[in-house]
Amino acid sequence: MGIKAAELLVHTLIEEGVEIIFGIPGGAVLEIFDAIYHHRDKLKFVLTRHEQGAAHEADGYARSTGKVGVCMATSGPGSTNLVTGLAAAMMDSSSVVAITGQVATPFIGRDAFQETDTTGVTMPITKHNFLAMSAEELPRIIKEAFYIARTGRRGPVLVDIPRDVSRTELDEDFPIPKEVSLRSYKVTLRGHPLMVKRAAEMIANCSKPTLYIGGGVIASGASDGVRELAERCNIPVVYTLMAKGAFPDNHPLCLGMGGMHGTVAANMALNTCDLLICIGARFDDRITGNPKEFAKVSKKIHIDIDPAEVGKNVKVDVPIVGDAKAVLQQLLENLQPKRHDSWLEQVMDWKRNYPLTYDRSSELLKPQYVVEVTAKLTNNSAIVVTDVGQNQMWAAQYYPCSRPRQFISSGGLGTMGFGFPASIGAQFGNPDKLVVAFVGDGGFQMTMYELATAVLHSLPIKVIIFNNFFLGMVKQWQDLFFGGRHSATMLHGNPDFVKVAEAFGAIGFRVQKPEELQPTLERALEVNDKPCIIDCWVDPNEHVYPMIPAGGTIKDLILPPQFRHKKQELLEQVAAAHAAAA
Amino acid sequence: MANERKDYELHTLSVLVENRPGVLARIAGLFRRRGFNIESLSVSTTDDPTVSRMTIVVGGDDATIEQITKQLNKLIDVIKVQDHTGEDVVERELSLIKVSCEPEQRSEILNLVTIFRASIVDVGANTMMIEITGTEDKINAMLELLRPYGILEVARTGKVILARGSKTT
Ligand SMILES: Cc1ncc(C[n+]2csc(CCOP(=O)(O)OP(=O)(O)O)c2C)c(N)n1
Numbered sequence: 223m224g225i226k227a228a229e230l231l232v233h234t235l236i237e238e239g240v241e242i243i244f245g246i247p248g249g250a251v252l253e254i255f256d257a258i259y260h261h262r263d264k265l266k267f268v269l270t271r272h273e274q275g276a277a278h279e280a281d282g283y284a285r286s287t288g289k290v291g292v293c294m295a296t297s298g299p300g301s302t303n304l305v306t307g308l309a310a311a312m313m314d315s316s317s318v319v320a321i322t323g324q325v326a327t328p329f330i331g332r333d334a335f336q337e338t339d340t341t342g343v344t345m346p347i348t349k350h351n352f353l354a355m356s357a358e359e360l361p362r363i364i365k366e367a368f369y370i371a372r373t374g375r376r377g378p379v380l381v382d383i384p385r386d387v388s389r390t391e392l393d394e395d396f397p398i399p400k401e402v403s404l405r406s407y408k409v410t411l412r413g414h415p416l417m418v419k420r421a422a423e424m425i426a427n428c429s430k431p432t433l434y435i436g437g438g439v440i441a442s443g444a445s446d447g448v449r450e451l452a453e454r455c456n457i458p459v460v461y462t463l464m465a466k467g468a469f470p471d472n473h474p475l476c477l478g479m480g481g482m483h484g485t486v487a488a489n490m491a492l493n494t495c496d497l498l499i500c501i502g503a504r505f506d507d508r509i510t511g512n513p514k515e516f517a518k519v520s521k522k523i524h525i526d527i528d529p530a531e532v533g534k535n536v537k538v539d540v541p542i543v544g545d546a547k548a549v550l551q552q553l554l555e556n557l558q559p560k561r562h563d564s565w566l567e568q569v570m571d572w573k574r575n576y577p578l579t580y581d582r583s584s585e586l587l588k589p590q591y592v593v594e595v596t597a598k599l600t601n602n603s604a605i606v607v608t609d610v611g612q613n614q615m616w617a618a619q620y621y622p623c624s625r626p627r628q629f630i631s632s633g634g635l636g637t638m639g640f641g642f643p644a645s646i647g648a649q650f651g652n653p654d655k656l657v658v659a660f661v662g663d664g665g666f667q668m669t670m671y672e673l674a675t676a677v678l679h680s681l682p683i684k685v686i687i688f689n690n691f692f693l694g695m696v697k698q699w700q701d702l703f704f705g706g707r708h709s710a711t712m713l714h715g716n717p718d719f720v721k722v723a724e725a726f727g728a729i730g731f732r733v734q735k736p737e738e739l740q741p742t743l744e745r746a747l748e749v750n751d752k753p754c755i756i757d758c759w760v761d762p763n764e765h766v767y768p769m770i771p772a773g774g775t776i777k778d779l780i781l782p783p784q785f786r787h788k789k790q791e792l793l794e795q796v797a798a799a800h801a802a803a804a
Numbered sequence: 805m806a807n808e809r810k811d812y813e814l815h816t817l818s819v820l821v822e823n824r825p826g827v828l829a830r831i832a833g834l835f836r837r838r839g840f841n842i843e844s845l846s847v848s849t850t851d852d853p854t855v856s857r858m859t860i861v862v863g864g865d866d867a868t869i870e871q872i873t874k875q876l877n878k879l880i881d882v883i884k885v886q887d888h889t890g891e892d893v894v895e896r897e898l899s900l901i902k903v904s905c906e907p908e909q910r911s912e913i914l915n916l917v918t919i920f921r922a923s924i925v926d927v928g929a930n931t932m933m934i935e936i937t938g939t940e941d942k943i944n945a946m947l948e949l950l951r952p953y954g955i956l957e958v959a960r961t962g963k964v965i966l967a968r969g970s971k972t973t
Contacts, residue, residue: 349880350880353825404880405883406881533871
């Protein structure tokens with residue numbers, strides 16, 4: 223009696239600790255699905271309604287748990303439907319393994335039914351991919367795929383398996399390799415001691431330091447290290463969208479998010495500090511605007527596990543390649559407590575005088591208010607998943623987070639349609655936690671079919687729709703930069719989202735006035751066996767502020783209307799800091 | 805044009821890769837999507853059948869070359885990348901050159917071939933084919949001298965290099 227490769231594949235997955243797989247079957251993966259059927263007690267399979275949903279669900283599961291998320295699809299259209307999800311996982315360095323079926327090996331390259339060159343298509347959007355041409359190599363490939371996905375700079379890995387390979391019989395005792403050894407893949411964890419020493423000296427000698435932390439802090443589990451460094455040396459902290467939650471929002475040293483829609487305090491600190499300590503971030507253009515002008519007068523330390531990120535967008539003075547957690551530990555061994563009273567005073571002034579703000583007296587339902595009330599009613603402790611657009615920025619600005627993996631959003635790719643399925647993955651990974659998804663009316667419609675999945679599995683996700691009847695973020699750019707010409711941004715023909723919810727067997731609520739919000743949310747929060755859609759009709763003309771337009775500098779900062787008259791004051795402070803440094 | 809910039813320089817990278825299907829596509833794809841320019845590329849297996857060597861000549865300023873090296877290193881199938889520019893290496897390229905040649909011109913061309921230590925590998929009624937090995941400059945010089953006769957076809961391999969002495973490439 224032999225064992226089929228498909229069966230061995232499932233054994234390997236279980237050995238890798240996989241508990242759940244998201245996906246859709248098809249001709250090329252039938253053998254694998256049959257093996258999954260036999261192991262359904264150990265391996266849960268979640269049938270999604272579209273493979274894009276499966277990929278985002280695996281991604282949301284991975285981001286919220288720190289484990290590897292797994293999705294599965296058949297050849298051809300199944301695998302091409304995964305593409306957006308893999309690209310999103312790639313841009314945000316998320317540990318996803320995708321397993322796809324392929325036409326049988328004799329048919330490869332002959333345009334067979336449902337043949338797509340899946341490894342070719344996904345080459346630039348995966349960390350690595352494999353085409354398993356024989357059953358014998360399959361267990362090794364699967365082990366390598368998981369190893370690559372969850373080590374170093376994390377990322378998605380795809381394994382393409384021809385149907386005849388999964389059907390091949392191997393010896394019953396065909397071994398699954400215990401260890402992975404890849405001569406061409408080595409990860410540097412500890413930073414170069416000389417560089418660490420230099421960084422420590424710079425920190426000891428600076429007077430206006432700022433920490434700029436990114437998703438790498440969460441991936442490496444370095445939050446405690448960041449906190450220790452910030453507190454010991456009194457360094458204010460700016461985070462990227464990907465690092466929200468890595469440093470508590472309510473911490474006195476936290477300045478909030480930096481970049482395009484970052485806080486005034488964060489962007490002022492970035493642009494006037496004399497030492498920028500970047501950890502696990504990559505100087506993305508949503509943070510830097512014009513990279514030549516960004517943090518122009520500061521010395522820069524860059525700690526990153528990916529050597530290619532160091533020096534890619536911005537020149538740095540001290541590059542440290544290594545794992546954030548390990549390097550922070552090394553750095554802390556070299557650092558004495560330190561104070562920067564006048565700098566902190568300055569930073570606190572910005573924090574106090576330029577808080578995030580909106581018109582609280584409006585009779586219209588303000589989206590920021592929706593986030594604030596949700597945060598209050600959920601004790602700031604829900605897992606918050608966002609879609610892309612204004613909803614994403616308001617959630618990032620107004621929902622205070624305090625733990626890593628609490629805030630999940632498609633940053634690098636900015637994938638509309640990510641939020642809702644990612645929240646499903648997060649809820650599967652965290653059955654005991656409350657999961658809230660903030661989505662726009664545009665983006666929700668891209669993947670709302672996943673309501674079927676959420677209802678089937680009784681997931682009590684709270685989906686809060688910012689229904690502004692527009693592709694809001696694009697409308698905002700049209701308002702600001704295109705004379706208010708709303709070319710193709712009004713969402714004529716939106717469905718009735720309450721009825722949509724009901725049609726799928728979820729619960730729908732509608733909120734049209736500010737006073738309806740709290741009681742409705744309270745009712746929704748009591749539901750624990752079904753998804754709830756809370757359709758909030760928010761002010762369609764609200765904009766996200768502050769804003770530094772794409773490619774701009776702090777000089778181009780657009781403040782909220784409440785502070786617009788104070789911009790000159792800020793620019794003078796920037797000019798003074800630059801002059802002092804020169 | 806990038807190559808008119810003053811800090812633009814050609815670099816010769818020696819890249820050891822896993823000898824697996826698709827590796828060339830990964831490398832070519834990387835160059836294409838990141839906007840790097842390949843001037844020449846040669847690929848062959850090494851004495852270890854599981855390892856191939858690619859010798860890639862690329863142009864760019866220092867920062868670009870650094871990015872190329874790092875991005876190549878990031879590919880899982882890449883084992884080692886070394887930039888040998890300015891180092892003590894032997895570099896060679898092979899070229900086949902077909903020139904038009906009337907019978908009475910044969911001895912002239914033969915003289916050139918001797919000077920360049922090249923060899924004649926085919927003689928037709930009105931053609932000659934020359935095989936020459938050497939540095940890029942040497943081959944270019946030979947081509948210039950042959951041009952007046954009428955060059956009919958040229959095939960050049962990319963450059964290959966090895967470090968001199970006991971140093972590895
Ligand atoms: C898949 C995809 N298509 C298009 C875009 C471009 N885009 C960015 S934000 C946005 C508008 C989003 O509108 P909506 O989902 O209603 O959210 P809002 O901004 O109103 O909160 C669009 C179209 C995108 N990011 N992703």
